[in-house]
Amino acid sequence: MSEQTAAAAVEGLDQVRYNQDGLVPAITQDRQTSRVVMMGWMTEATLRETLATGRMVYWSRSRQERWAKGDTSGAIQLVREAYYDCDGDVLLFVIDQQGKGACHTGEFSCFYRAFGAAE
Amino acid sequence: MSEQTAAAAVEGLDQVRYNQDGLVPAITQDRQTSRVVMMGWMTEATLRETLATGRMVYWSRSRQERWAKGDTSGAIQLVREAYYDCDGDVLLFVIDQQGKGACHTGEFSCFYRAFGAAE
Numbered sequence: 001m002s003e004q005t006a007a008a009a010v011e012g013l014d015q016v017r018y019n020q021d022g023l024v025p026a027i028t029q030d031r032q033t034s035r036v037v038m039m040g041w042m043t044e045a046t047l048r049e050t051l052a053t054g055r056m057v058y059w060s061r062s063r064q065e066r067w068a069k070g071d072t073s074g075a076i077q078l079v080r081e082a083y084y085d086c087d088g089d090v091l092l093f094v095i096d097q098q099g100k101g102a103c104h105t106g107e108f109s110c111f112y113r114a115f116g117a118a119e
Numbered sequence: 120m121s122e123q124t125a126a127a128a129v130e131g132l133d134q135v136r137y138n139q140d141g142l143v144p145a146i147t148q149d150r151q152t153s154r155v156v157m158m159g160w161m162t163e164a165t166l167r168e169t170l171a172t173g174r175m176v177y178w179s180r181s182r183q184e185r186w187a188k189g190d191t192s193g194a195i196q197l198v199r200e201a202y203y204d205c206d207g208d209v210l211l212f213v214i215d216q217q218g219k220g221a222c223h224t225g226e227f228s229c230f231y232r233a234f235g236a237a238e
Contacts, residue, residue: 034153
């Protein structure tokens with residue numbers, strides 16, 4: 001199969017625009033609680049893998065490597081819905097979160113701290 | 120008031136990390152529907168303004184200027200909850216969306232297109 005044919009196999013994939021580092025932000029929302037649990041980054045390859053396998057695979061900017069979420073922690077994210085935005089430069093995945101949660105701190109969501117007025 | 124005192128006035132503001140362009144991604148989720156409606160970018164100044172005024176103010180990367188969401192469209196976003204993530208490099212705002220929706224296309228959410236298998 002040519003590269004062009006492979007690209008056409010998933011509708012919308014040719015609409016995605018990557019930044020100068022070849023990355024696109026991926027927002028992850030838990031289906032059951034509707035909570036936004038994290039935002040990671042994807043390359044075209046990890047996006048394709050995510051859509052093909054139904055499991056969230058990010059690109060780790062700190063380690064500069066493919067990051068199959070949950071491989072070590074068990075906090076696998078199963079893809080239920082996958083969207084791209086009007087500009088094609090942000091992705092949204094509705095997922096079923098496995099394990100304790102999405103955050104390496106042990107919290108369910110990475111967004112567990114609210115801004116607040118100091119005393 | 121010194122800059123240092125001003126910084127301390129909002130708890131968490133000193134935890135935010137900006138990218139090399141001085142920007143941080145801001146995810147916006149509608150409170151009533153729980154839908155993620157958009158992702159924009161903020162400078163420290165527009166983040167401060169957002170927290171101070173209770174209304175979403177982004178930084179437009181295409182126009183390279185402050186963008187008070189809804190000024191021309193009426194699609195104002197009123198801030199109800201404001202979070203920063205575990206790394207301090209992504210923000211999440213739970214908002215009440217005014218007007219027709221968040222997207223310039225007329226859709227309620229910018230994430231109105233799903234990836235799908237082509238025929």
